[in-house]
Amino acid sequence: MRTVIKVGTSTLAHEGGHLNIRRIETLCKVVSDLKNAGNEIILVSSGAIGMGVGKLSLKGRPSDMPTKQAAAAVGQCELMYTYDKLFSEYRHTVAQILLTGDDLNHADRRENFENTLSRLLELDAIPIINENDTIGTQEIIIGDNDTLAAIVAVSCKADRLVILSDINGLCTADPHKDPNATLIPVVEEITPEVIALAGGSGSDLGTGGMATKLRAAQITTAEGTDMVIVNGSDPYILYDLFDGASVGTCFRGRKTL
Ligand code: GLU
Numbered sequence: 001m002r003t004v005i006k007v008g009t010s011t012l013a014h015e016g017g018h019l020n021i022r023r024i025e026t027l028c029k030v031v032s033d034l035k036n037a038g039n040e041i042i043l044v045s046s047g048a049i050g051m052g053v054g055k056l057s058l059k060g061r062p063s064d065m066p067t068k069q070a071a072a073a074v075g076q077c078e079l080m081y082t083y084d085k086l087f088s089e090y091r092h093t094v095a096q097i098l099l100t101g102d103d104l105n106h107a108d109r110r111e112n113f114e115n116t117l118s119r120l121l122e123l124d125a126i127p128i129i130n131e132n133d134t135i136g137t138q139e140i141i142i143g144d145n146d147t148l149a150a151i152v153a154v155s156c157k158a159d160r161l162v163i164l165s166d167i168n169g170l171c172t173a174d175p176h177k178d179p180n181a182t183l184i185p186v187v188e189e190i191t192p193e194v195i196a197l198a199g200g201s202g203s204d205l206g207t208g209g210m211a212t213k214l215r216a217a218q219i220t221t222a223e224g225t226d227m228v229i230v231n232g233s234d235p236y237i238l239y240d241l242f243d244g245a246s247v248g249t250c251f252r253g254r255k256t257l
Contacts, residue, residue: 001242002040002121002158005031006149006216009050010166011232012079017054019078025086027164027235031126032090034242040121042156043128044149045083051075065137072133083128095125098132101142104151114155121156150216154223161220162241163213164232169249170197170210187251190218217251224253 007027014020035041052071053061055078062068076098083094097116103109120127129152131142142148146163153161171181187194198210213229220227230237230248240247 001160002042002156003242004042004044004149004153004156004158004161005238006044006145006161006163007046007232008145008163008165009046011164012045012047013050013054017050017052017058017075019051019054019082023233023235024082027232028083028086029090030235030238032087032092034238035092035126036090037242039242041126042117042121042152042158043083043126044145044152045079045128045130046145047079048072048076048130048133051078069134069136076130076133079130080128087126093123093125095120095127097127097129099129099142099148100132100136103132104142104155110155117152117156144212146212146216147219150219150227153220153225153227158225160226160228161216162238163216163227163229164235165213165229166231166233167210167229168231169229170194170213172197184249185246187217187249189254190214190221190251221251221253226253227251 011027012020012024031041031043049061049068049072052058052073052075055074056071058067058071062071076096080094080096087094097113099113103113117127129148131145131148136142142151149161149163152158167175168183170184170187172184173181175181195214198214217227228241228248228250230241237247
């Protein structure tokens, strides 16, 4: 089974932007094990800007483009260094791919990306993809990694996209604000009522939130690919998911032949 796993900044970093070591160590261990069990896994990882903020001791996510891009340049190194180090412990090889929206809209470049991705999987590497934040300008950015992960999942014909988030899934109300919010386990169709349940961006350092996740679900489900949102605070949840348990919220792929 081919799975794209998207990891958000809120899963990888503490609030100030410093790496959540226990979380990323557990994640790399579980992903390595799932790969050892025969699964093909592609990671789409955020965290470059967040980790750059931490490493440069900036006060929160920068609002101006040059500082944001400088933070991404610093943080992307830290991110890949950490992944490389942790996956190497389990004898897995990582490969970095950085993309802009322009790369995906340009037929030749997109084909090169898809060819490289499939060769990396044949070579048994773990591709780790992020937006190329250091050169992205407003015109060419994808803007958020939920959308990027959905495009990647569709491009590589993944069986499903798994989004690790700081919430349990789509709920009947915002669980950060409403204690009576309950989890919706399966969404068969993304109706206007479902869209109305999405709020704005969830964390200070990331750009996501439920709105971008629903947009991602629209992209994957239209191509027949399932998308599942689960809480990444304990990466062991991936074992349950891969064992077929119902965790988080699954948006069912709807492609009709
Ligand atoms: N590409 C950004 C980063 O690595 C994150 C984008 C997002 O959180 O959606 O920091």
